[in-house]
Amino acid sequence: MIDHEVLVWAGSMTADSGVLNLSPANPPTMVTVQVNHSASSQSMSVPFSMDQLVMFGDSITQFAWQPGGTGAELANYYQRRLDVVNRGFSGYNTTWALHVAKKVFAPPSPGYPSPPRKRIVTIWFGANDSVIPPKPQTVTPEDFVNNMCQLVEAVQTHANCPGGQHDGTKLLIILITPPPISIAMRAANLASRFPDWRPENMDRDPERTRLFAQLVCQVAQQKGLPVIDAWTAITKAADDNPCGSSAYLCDGLHLTPAGYAIVTEEFKSIIARYYPNFLPECLPHDFPWWGDIDTEHPENSFPGSC
Numbered sequence: 131m132i133d134h135e136v137l138v139w140a141g142s143m144t145a146d147s148g149v150l151n152l153s154p155a156n157p158p159t160m161v162t163v164q165v166n167h168s169a170s171s172q173s174m175s176v177p178f179s180m181d182q183l184v185m186f187g188d189s190i191t192q193f194a195w196q197p198g199g200t201g202a203e204l205a206n207y208y209q210r211r212l213d214v215v216n217r218g219f220s221g222y223n224t225t226w227a228l229h230v231a232k233k234v235f236a237p238p239s240p241g242y243p244s245p246p247r248k249r250i251v252t253i254w255f256g257a258n259d260s261v262i263p264p265k266p267q268t269v270t271p272e273d274f275v276n277n278m279c280q281l282v283e284a285v286q287t288h289a290n291c292p293g294g295q296h297d298g299t300k301l302l303i304i305l306i307t308p309p310p311i312s313i314a315m316r317a318a319n320l321a322s323r324f325p326d327w328r329p330e331n332m333d334r335d336p337e338r339t340r341l342f343a344q345l346v347c348q349v350a351q352q353k354g355l356p357v358i359d360a361w362t363a364i365t366k367a368a369d370d371n372p373c374g375s376s377a378y379l380c381d382g383l384h385l386t387p388a389g390y391a392i393v394t395e396e397f398k399s400i401i402a403r404y405y406p407n408f409l410p411e412c413l414p415h416d417f418p419w420w421g422d423i424d425t426e427h428p429e430n431s432f433p434g435s436c
Contacts, residue, residue, distance in 0.1 A: 179246040179414055182210045186227070186234065186285075187254030190309070190384060192218030198387025200394045207398070211413040212249060223259040223267045224277035231281055235288035248301060251285050252358075252397075252407060253278070256308035257383065260342040261333050271345060278305070278349040302405055304397065305350045306358040307343035308391060309363045311336055312375040315382030336381070356404060358396040364389055 185191050185201055194201035195216050207213040217234050219227070235251075238244040255278070259269035269277065285303055310336050320327045343361035350357035364385075368375045375382070380388035385393070401408050424433045 149270060177243065178416075180213045181211075181247045181249045181413075182215050183252075184217055184234070184248055184251040185207060185252045186217045186231070186281075187252070187297045187306070188218060188222045188227075188258050189220035190218070190257055191252075191254050192216065192220050193384060194218065194390060195389075196383045198390055199385075200284065200390045200397065203390070203394045204397065208410050209416075210412070210415045211410045213246065217338070218254075221258060221267065222255070223269050224255045224274055224281060227255060227258075228277060228280055232288075235285050237288050247284070249413075250302045250304065252306055253281055253285070254308075256342040256346055257283075258340070260308060260335075260339045261300050262338065265333055273339055274342060275345050275349060278346065279353065281352050282349070282355065302356075302408055303353075304356050304400065305346050305360060306393065307361045308339055309344040309360045309379070309385060310343075310368070310375070312379050312382040315379055317382070319381040319383075319430055321347040356400045358393055358400065359398070360393050363392050363396055367392055375419035382420060 174350050183204060185194060185204075191201070193199060195205075196202065201214055201216055201218075203420075208214060217230075219230060221231070235248070256274070258267040259274045261268045282303060282305075286301070312327075313332065313334075313336060316334060317332060320331075320333075340361060343359065347359060364378050368378055370378045377393065378386055380386045382388075404413060406431060418431050
């Protein structure tokens with residue numbers, strides 16, 4: 131039995147309008163009622179839910195659902211296999227993300243259906259943690275490593291992974307490094323948005339961003355997790371492209387579709403080479419393919435639907 135608090139009004143209903151008449155003499159009263167969820171669930175079908183790929187990160191994750199973004203591309207890649215969920219929070223660093231992780235990856239509440247199972251989780255932070263001190267988003271390298279380890283542990287513990295164990299079969303966690311930055315593009319963007327901005331107010335440094343990318347790789351090695359080194363991959367691509375960083379960064383910080391494409395291909399490569407059990411064709415699909423449906427008795431193709 132589960133206790134629920136509900137409001138009860140001791141008012142009168144007018145027959146013509148169906149409106150409940152309330153007055154100070156009849157204020158609403160909070161009462162506690164008990165609901166037997168286990169009993170009611172026996173007579174109700176369980177709502178359908180798909181396993182999930184959750185992308186957890188900052189604005190680079192949040193914006194990844196734009197056309198050509200990694201989130202949008204993976205949603206297409208895993209169609210009818212995994213729901214690809216956007217959990218990107220613009221401007222966030224890992225310190226703040228720890229508080230979000232407790233809610234995003236919270237265990238199910240007793241008496242309620244379990245949330246959709248997380249099969250793949252990407253953790254993509256560092257772009258804001260690496261801002262130049264004393265900006266409000268900055269995080270020390272030591273705290274960043276500690277925070278990243280805690281984020282991994284939070285996902286392993288709460289994302290429907292029994293015992294918090296990561297074995298690459300039930301739950302796959304992939305870390306992603308921050309991409310490189312372009313000082314020239316970043317300066318132009320800030321100057322266009324803030325008329326009083328001056329170069330001495332630059333909030334990011336390429337070498338500091340590179341350090342935080344290396345720290346993500348360090349955490350991945352420490353935790354035995356795969357990592358997408360976006361910093362190295364995009365830097366190499368920019369060096370080989372006549373357009374340089376502008377082909378992959380839209381404002382010196384965030385990614386263009388071409389920048390996201392590099393991350394997407396790195397993701398697919400990791401899956402194909404090391405975790406083929408997470409290839410789309412190796413995952414169960416949601417409902418029968420149309421050609422497999424019993425046309426005479428379609429209900430037989432959908433157990434539990436009646």
